[in-house]
Amino acid sequence: MTDAERDLRRLMPSGDPSAVADLLPTGRLVSTREDEEGAAPVLWLSDGPAPLGLWEELHRAHPRSGLWPLLLAPLRAGDEEFRPWGTGELSRLYAGEPDWYDPAAVLRTGWEYSTSVETDGEELDPEEVSELGRSVAPFLDGWPGVAPATAVGPAGDPAADPDGAARALARELLAGDAQLRIGLVAAGSGAEALTVCGWSGPANHEEDIAKVSAVLLDWERRYGTRLVQVGFAELELSVAAPPGDGQAALRVAAEHFALCPDNVFQGTRTGTLTEYAPRLVGAAQWSFWWD
DSSP states (O other): OOHHHHHHHHHOTTSOGGGTGGGOOSEEEEOOTTOOTTOOOOEEEEEEEOOTTHHHHHHHHHHHHOEEEEEEOOSSTTOTTOTTTTTTOOOOTTOOOGGGSOHHHHHHHHHHHHTOOOOTTSOOOHHHHHHHHHHHTTOTTSOOOSOOGGGSSOTTOTTOOHHHHHHHHHHHHHHHOTTOEEEEEESSSHHHHHHHHTOOTTTTTOSOHHHHHHHHHHHHHHHOEEEEEEOSSEEEEEESSOOOSHHHHHHHHHHHHHHOTHHHHTTSSSOOHHHHGGGGTTOSEEEEEOO
């Protein structure tokens, strides 16, 4: 048994690491910061940049290996410690399980939290209320609910190929950043991998990463998304069934805002859904960033 296979068996005792062990460059296991000595690791991390084509091979082998591949980015380019991955800045202390949560309820709560105006018992500031209204227009009456399946494109169309879209995005991301590393997590999908490895990128917005995983699992089903790349507080998803027109895109934009309000508040010039939504029409990639 090779060192790589021995490491992977610690990561995934019930899987078949032999399906991928011979493909891997040198690497090491990473545990969460609160794990005691001898505790099961949560991530295998390559020592150097991901070779071209490796993510796709690992992705194809996932049904057999049980190990989901991630392209991993550091906090800053050129970071020798490769935070948070190389430094083990991962935590499952506050993590539940994705199946504990209703994704629609998670999104509703996120919307309500991000659109509330704190008054401290004083009268509402008309200017602040007006600015928030501009941000969430046309949904001035509150959370519009998740987009209906009929409004989000060919989610049930056999021509939509989520796995092919994921591999295409992996190639594109690696072409744009040759310093990305490979990570492997014992998980059924990228959405679940975030909870399994204890990623804490949205900690300032949401402590329980399992809620984010629950939403991403729902998006996998409805929009054919796949998680391909993870950074310190960033996610890159491939999308096989994006919204096909502006009206559908507004509903999807509301979901993005509910999960990651910084995408809208800080990721657009005007801080509005109406500016953010058009970029989702036909988009093969969704990006998220939490401050």
